[in-house]
Amino acid sequence: MDKDRDIKQAAKQKFTDYLTANKCRKTPERFAILELIYSDMRHFDIDTLSVALQKSGLPVSRATLYNTMRLLVDCKLIVKHRLDKNRAFYERASTNDFHLHLVCTNCLSITDYKDTELQRAILNKKIKKFKPVHYALNVSGLCSECARQLKKNKKK
Amino acid sequence: MDKDRDIKQAAKQKFTDYLTANKCRKTPERFAILELIYSDMRHFDIDTLSVALQKSGLPVSRATLYNTMRLLVDCKLIVKHRLDKNRAFYERASTNDFHLHLVCTNCLSITDYKDTELQRAILNKKIKKFKPVHYALNVSGLCSECARQLKKNKKK
DNA sequence: ATGTATGCAAACCATTTGCAATGAC
DNA sequence: GTCATTGCAAATGGTTTGCATACAT
Numbered sequence: 001m002d003k004d005r006d007i008k009q010a011a012k013q014k015f016t017d018y019l020t021a022n023k024c025r026k027t028p029e030r031f032a033i034l035e036l037i038y039s040d041m042r043h044f045d046i047d048t049l050s051v052a053l054q055k056s057g058l059p060v061s062r063a064t065l066y067n068t069m070r071l072l073v074d075c076k077l078i079v080k081h082r083l084d085k086n087r088a089f090y091e092r093a094s095t096n097d098f099h100l101h102l103v104c105t106n107c108l109s110i111t112d113y114k115d116t117e118l119q120r121a122i123l124n125k126k127i128k129k130f131k132p133v134h135y136a137l138n139v140s141g142l143c144s145e146c147a148r149q150l151k152k153n154k155k156k
Numbered sequence: 157m158d159k160d161r162d163i164k165q166a167a168k169q170k171f172t173d174y175l176t177a178n179k180c181r182k183t184p185e186r187f188a189i190l191e192l193i194y195s196d197m198r199h200f201d202i203d204t205l206s207v208a209l210q211k212s213g214l215p216v217s218r219a220t221l222y223n224t225m226r227l228l229v230d231c232k233l234i235v236k237h238r239l240d241k242n243r244a245f246y247e248r249a250s251t252n253d254f255h256l257h258l259v260c261t262n263c264l265s266i267t268d269y270k271d272t273e274l275q276r277a278i279l280n281k282k283i284k285k286f287k288p289v290h291y292a293l294n295v296s297g298l299c300s301e302c303a304r305q306l307k308k309n310k311k312k
Numbered sequence: 313a314t315g316t317a318t319g320c321a322a323a324c325c326a327t328t329t330g331c332a333a334t335g336a337c
Numbered sequence: 338g339t340c341a342t343t344g345c346a347a348a349t350g351g352t353t354t355g356c357a358t359a360c361a362t
Contacts, residue, residue: 025336025341046326061344066327082238086352087326102286113283121277127269129300130258136294144285181316181361202351217319222352242327242351316361323354334343 007094008038011077018075032058033068037078037092043110045089081136083110098123100137106146113139163250164194167233174231188214189224193234193248199266201245237292239266254279256293262302269295 015034019026036052037044044052046065053060060068069090072078079093083103089110098119099112122135142150171190175182192208193200200208202221209216216224225246228234235249239259245266254275255268278291298306 023341027336027342029343062326063328063345064343067342080240082240084236084238102283102288104286105289111286113286115281118277118281121274125271125274127258127295130260130267130269130295131298131300131303132258132295133261133297134295136292136296138292138294139283139286139288139290140292141289142287144287147287179316183317183361185318218351219320219353220318223317244351314362316359318357318359320356320358321354322356324352326351327349329346329348331345331347332343333345334341336341337339 008035011038014075015072015077018071024071028058029060029064030068030071032056033060033065034072034077037072037090041092042112043089043091045087047087049090079134081138083138084140098135100139102143103138103140104143104146105140106142106150109143111143164191167194170231171228171233174227180227184214185216185220186224186227188212189216189221190228190233193228193246197248198268199245199247201243203243205246235290235292237294239294240296254291256295258299259294259296260299260302261296262298262306265299267299 011034012031015030016026018024019030032053033049036049036056040052041048046062046069050060050062050065053065069078069080073080073090076093078090081089081091081101083089083101084105085108097114099114100118102111102113103109104111122137167190168187171186172182174180175186188209189205192205192212196208197204202218202225206216206218206221209221225234225236229236229246232249234246237245237247237257239245239257240261241264253270255270256274258267258269259265260267278293
């Protein structure tokens with residue numbers, strides 16, 4: 001889809017600008033990471049990213065991965081989340097893409113859930129004495145797949 | 157307040173039942189922890205809890221603290237959260253006490269924010285193919301205190 | 313008496329850091 | 338040529354685990 005290409009292009013531009021503004025170098029590693037994230041991945045953790053980079057032919061060290069994540073979070077191209085688990089997970093940021101995360105406590109899958117009504121209700125809410133910057137709305141529970149599995153197992 | 161005492165009493169009862177049902181022992185450490193949580197603390201981390209227990213005169217080891225947290229989470233007397241930071245934080249659970257967390261990214265304070273309208277909007281939402289169990293709604297940003305401080309510093 | 317729970321210390325694991333070598337500028 | 342960035346390996350820090358001792362039942 002052309003739209004995807006545009007989004008990726010815009011992200012690269014934003015990253016370039018950010019790096020320039022902060023006197024950081026535009027290394028191949030950094031752009032390979034951004035490229036991958038904006039091609040394939042909606043939600044990912046460091047491990048997944050590392051493996052994907054290896055497959056892509058440009059393995060990148062842990063240190064660099066974490067370093068780059070910091071930069072990308074800082075320039076708001078990705079968002080860092082933590083759920084119940086020890087490791088962080090990341091996702092592409094898009095301010096015009098408000099959604100909840102449905103986190104299955106059984107299979108650990110993460111699904112986005114969009115709802116314009118909720119979006120409006122939350123974003124329009126004026127919170128006293130607080131200046132909201134970012135929303136992390138996570139609903140944990142069971143995805144239908146796991147709910148079915150568990151019910152089946154119980155019967156046995 | 158009498159209501160607080162009732163809540164604490166109910167919590168103790170629930171914990172006792174849980175321990176009995178799972179053939180666990182009713183040790184002084186476990187009840188000291190529960191007692192403290194239901195007296196003082198709304199949000200806390202392991203470290204805070206550890207210090208508080210030391211002050212209370214019954215120091216409890218790390219291992220036991222974590223062990224007890226697992227039990228309390230399991231019987232739904234407390235809820236475990238993770239924000240951006242490495243350490244987990246916990247809070248007393250009460251199903252009839254729906255709220256958002258306002259997390260200040262500057263001073264790391266956590267404030268509860270209740271809003272019945274939002275509560276209704278979210279709880280009534282029927283999510284397709286997902287069975288919600290728990291809601292973690294975190295809004296990160298700046299508390300008014302920090303916003304003021306930062307603005308002041310910028311001017312200088 | 314039995315076997316679970318405790319406390320200690322060691323292990324674990326994601327993330328961070330120090331440093332020498334590399335490479336963007 | 339200069340100095341930020343990379344990759345490695347070691348360090349960190351919250352959490353977990355193994356094991357001998359203590360204690361709830």
